[in-house]
Amino acid sequence: MRRLENAFWFAFAVPTLGIVLVLFFAPFLYSALGSFQSKSGQLTLDNYALVARLYTKDVLYTVGIATFSLAIVLFIGILLCGYLRVYGNKLVEFLFKIPLFVPFVVVGHAMRVFLAPHGILNSMVAQIGLINLDNPPSLAYSWLGISLALAWKNMAMAVLLILGAFRSVHETYLEAARNFGAGAIRQTLDVLLPMSASSLAVASVLMFTSMLASFSIPLMIGGGKGAQMTMIDVYYRITYQGDYGAANALGVVSYLLASGAAIYYLRTVTRK
Template identity: 35%
Template structure:
């Protein structure tokens, strides 16, 4: 009886992992299907279209024409994104550092309550707010003129690259700050207390203790912000009317008015390359950090 029971158990046991793996596959299948249909397939089609002519032959003409027609827009996009990321990093480090190291409770509570607001505002609303705030007769110039800090005839519009940088930074700073502040708060407080006991100030604790340990999280936030800024269409259309402008605007213009998906997808390749290069730098730094740890 015991022998027959053990044989039956041994016959049934190997089927258990198979059923569990099948169940796991069924659970992740909807997510994998959505990723394949909404991301992987459009990416593959855009890459193929960028290197194929209308008659189906492989060519690099789309890349050459895209750079010759919109080279200034590519460089403009790189400059705007670089300036925005620099501003995002500086302000996020400052806010996250004060949230962790601040000694004034009411200031920390107020800052924690205020800085998250733009996180819940869509990009299209951010563009409209920036348009009404940064224009020649907008709120910013109106406040400066009414307060006597600027003459009325000196008011100028910031609806150019400066407006893009400020809008992108204002929108993405809460996201990066939220990640960075969480990473800094997770660091062992004994490191900070030991440094403070040895006479280190808050700035030294921030840049020598907190920031080096939270740097990977900062890089992740900046890379995700880079992807968001390169994919936004509403903000450049609202703030900039002429050229040069962001690559997303030129891609939409090329498709809407010319139906030219080849050059539009070739412009998209520059966005892919910029994002991939940033991700590669992050991976290199992470691997080097792990190797030296």
């Protein structure tokens, strides 16, 4: 009877684990191994030499975009959540949840038409005479466009995480600060922010890695020329050149960049 029961649970665990092992961990290891192999299967470091030669700039570009985008998200997120925590505003809180459920591809396309040289944003700014549409500045197809799109999409997650952390700060601390005459900004920067620093660090790591790994947004609003984000390089390397060795080497670089998040995740498990 006991054995039969164990078999029952096992029967469900096997396919569940199996799919994740075969379709995630096996390809993961395979890509790491493949990065050290030449096309004929010999062990080599050539792929990494190629990546260092061709893609160092792109890796820096990717890290730069993720950093800049994270800075925007944190700056707006912290001030906004401070305001929401101190005064409360159900409508604004709801509005900032919307980007969470707008898929990345839709964000990519929407930002493409919104930020294009003759897109809605430029038309509106031109109406009040700030720019000249004969020679319009273009945010789309540039690092700034990618950063803004990533920031827009990640803002929802940031608000959820930061506001959650701010809400867990007890009201008495804020009251004490108010008694000393602190306004909303002082309460945010001097009380809420230091008291939720660790949750904020975690949120930042998660958002940073998801931005580094972003694919569909740079695919849609990145420029065709110049530096690309690493995931685009990986994709082009495979689809246009069929060069899995270099693509995998670049993939391994991206795993290393993401290992901050991996370490954080590992600690969550070991803590439980």
